[in-house]
Structure formats: structure tokens, C-alpha cells
Amino acid sequence: MSMLDRLFRRFAPAGAAAPVDWGLTPRPQLLEVDKWRLSGLLSEIVSIVGVSPYPLDELMLMGAAMVYHRPQAVIDIGTHFGKSARIWHEYARRLSLVCEIHTIDLCDPEHPEFPGGTLGEYFKGLPVTQHIGDGCEVAMTLLDQRSDAAVLLYVDGDHRYETVRRELELAGRMHSGCIIVHDTFYQPGSTYNHGPYLAIQDAVPSLPVEQVIHLQTGLPGMSYLGPKPRDGRA
Numbered sequence: 001m002s003m004l005d006r007l008f009r010r011f012a013p014a015g016a017a018a019p020v021d022w023g024l025t026p027r028p029q030l031l032e033v034d035k036w037r038l039s040g041l042l043s044e045i046v047s048i049v050g051v052s053p054y055p056l057d058e059l060m061l062m063g064a065a066m067v068y069h070r071p072q073a074v075i076d077i078g079t080h081f082g083k084s085a086r087i088w089h090e091y092a093r094r095l096s097l098v099c100e101i102h103t104i105d106l107c108d109p110e111h112p113e114f115p116g117g118t119l120g121e122y123f124k125g126l127p128v129t130q131h132i133g134d135g136c137e138v139a140m141t142l143l144d145q146r147s148d149a150a151v152l153l154y155v156d157g158d159h160r161y162e163t164v165r166r167e168l169e170l171a172g173r174m175h176s177g178c179i180i181v182h183d184t185f186y187q188p189g190s191t192y193n194h195g196p197y198l199a200i201q202d203a204v205p206s207l208p209v210e211q212v213i214h215l216q217t218g219l220p221g222m223s224y225l226g227p228k229p230r231d232g233r234a
């Protein structure tokens, strides 16, 4: 019997629906999920957010991270329309996770991606907490307030090398969970912004990171960093 079943039998009120454990039991050391089963959720997610800016493989990786880590909080840097925040919410709901979703945006009219009135339009009315400020600063405070929680940190702010390097240092404050970085496609010789990819390459050797997965079959690209847990938990 899985841990989830044991907890359910012990604490759930009579008549409550049994939870579904979407992960593999016992959980493998590195990220591994039942991709066939997770694929079954994709059409529902696509019907809500479409496939742009997140193509199918990226939506799968986002779901896999939720299934495997079962985060208690998601910290989403770079709100804009709120598609990523909505995706975290939809996965958390379908996986029966008790998970706070926080999203942060600079909301600076001088910034080329200033969202203006479209800020967070994809999660209006849903339980997603919007913060205005610098992603790294706000995330630092949120992480310090959740020092024993499993957290999924999502990095999709301004995509400059220096900014992403600074955001990746947040791995040192994470108890357990993972980091996902967006726009990490790398194509030598192209004029694409390679800042996020190069930041990962340079930062990882000195970070408590055990596993790196790059989705790089085309733009925009997404990368998963599985930090070494502080106390043996993933």
C-alpha cells in the first residue's frame, strides 16, 4: 500500500473519494513518471492554454515535475498572461495536490514584455496569488517562509544571462523540489537569446543539482533541474 493510501485511510473522513497516486511507487531517485498516463491529461490542458508558448513536450515536462515532486508550493517568476500559473493550477487540481501557486511579475512599463492589463488574465478568479516585484527577491522571501516545503520554482522572467544566474542561486534555499527554466533553446550560430541556457551551463557545477533535462528539439525550449535534496528528500 502506498504512503498516500496509508495517510488517506488514517485521516480521510468517511465517504471521501480515494486519492489517486499518479507517481511511481516507490518513487525513483531521479525524475521518472508514467508518461502514458500523464499523456492522458494533455488534451485537457491544451484545451485551456493551447500549445503556445508551451508546445506539447514542454507541457509534459511541467506535468511530470508536478507528478514526481508533488510540490506544496509553486513559485512562478514571470506572470505575463498567466498561462504557466494556470497550467500549475490545472495540474495541481487534477493530481489532487494541496499546492499554493504564487506568481511574480515586475510589471514595469519600461520592460519590453510589460503585460499591462493582460497581467494574469488566464487565472482570473482562481486561487493563484499574484505578487508584484522582482522575481528573485520575492521568490527568496517565499522560499525562506517555506524552508521545509517541496517547491517547484519556475523561471520565466526577463531571460537575461545575469538574471537567470541570480535566480538559479535560489536552488541553495530550496529544501526539496525542482527548478524549471523556460526559453532555454540553444542553437550555435543563431541569434536566439542563449542567456538562460548558458546560465544553466555555468551555474550547475556549483549548484546542489543532481539531474538536468533539456528539451531542445526547437524553440522555445525548457530545462528541468532536479536539485540534490538537503535531507535526502526529492
Ligand SMILES: C[S@@+](CC[C@H](N)C(=O)[O-])C[C@H]1O[C@@H](n2cnc3c(N)ncnc32)[C@H](O)[C@@H]1O
Residues within 6 Å of the ligand: 077, 078, 079, 080, 081, 082, 083, 084, 085, 104, 105, 106, 107, 108, 111, 113, 114, 115, 133, 134, 135, 136, 156, 157, 158, 163
Ligand atoms: C515571457 S513572459 C512570462 C510568460 C508567462 N510565464 C506565461 O506563461 O504566460 C515574461 C514576464 O516576465 C516579467 N519579468 C521580467 N523581468 C522580471 C523580473 N526581474 N521579475 C519578475 N518578472 C519579470 C515581464 O514583465 C513579463 O511579463
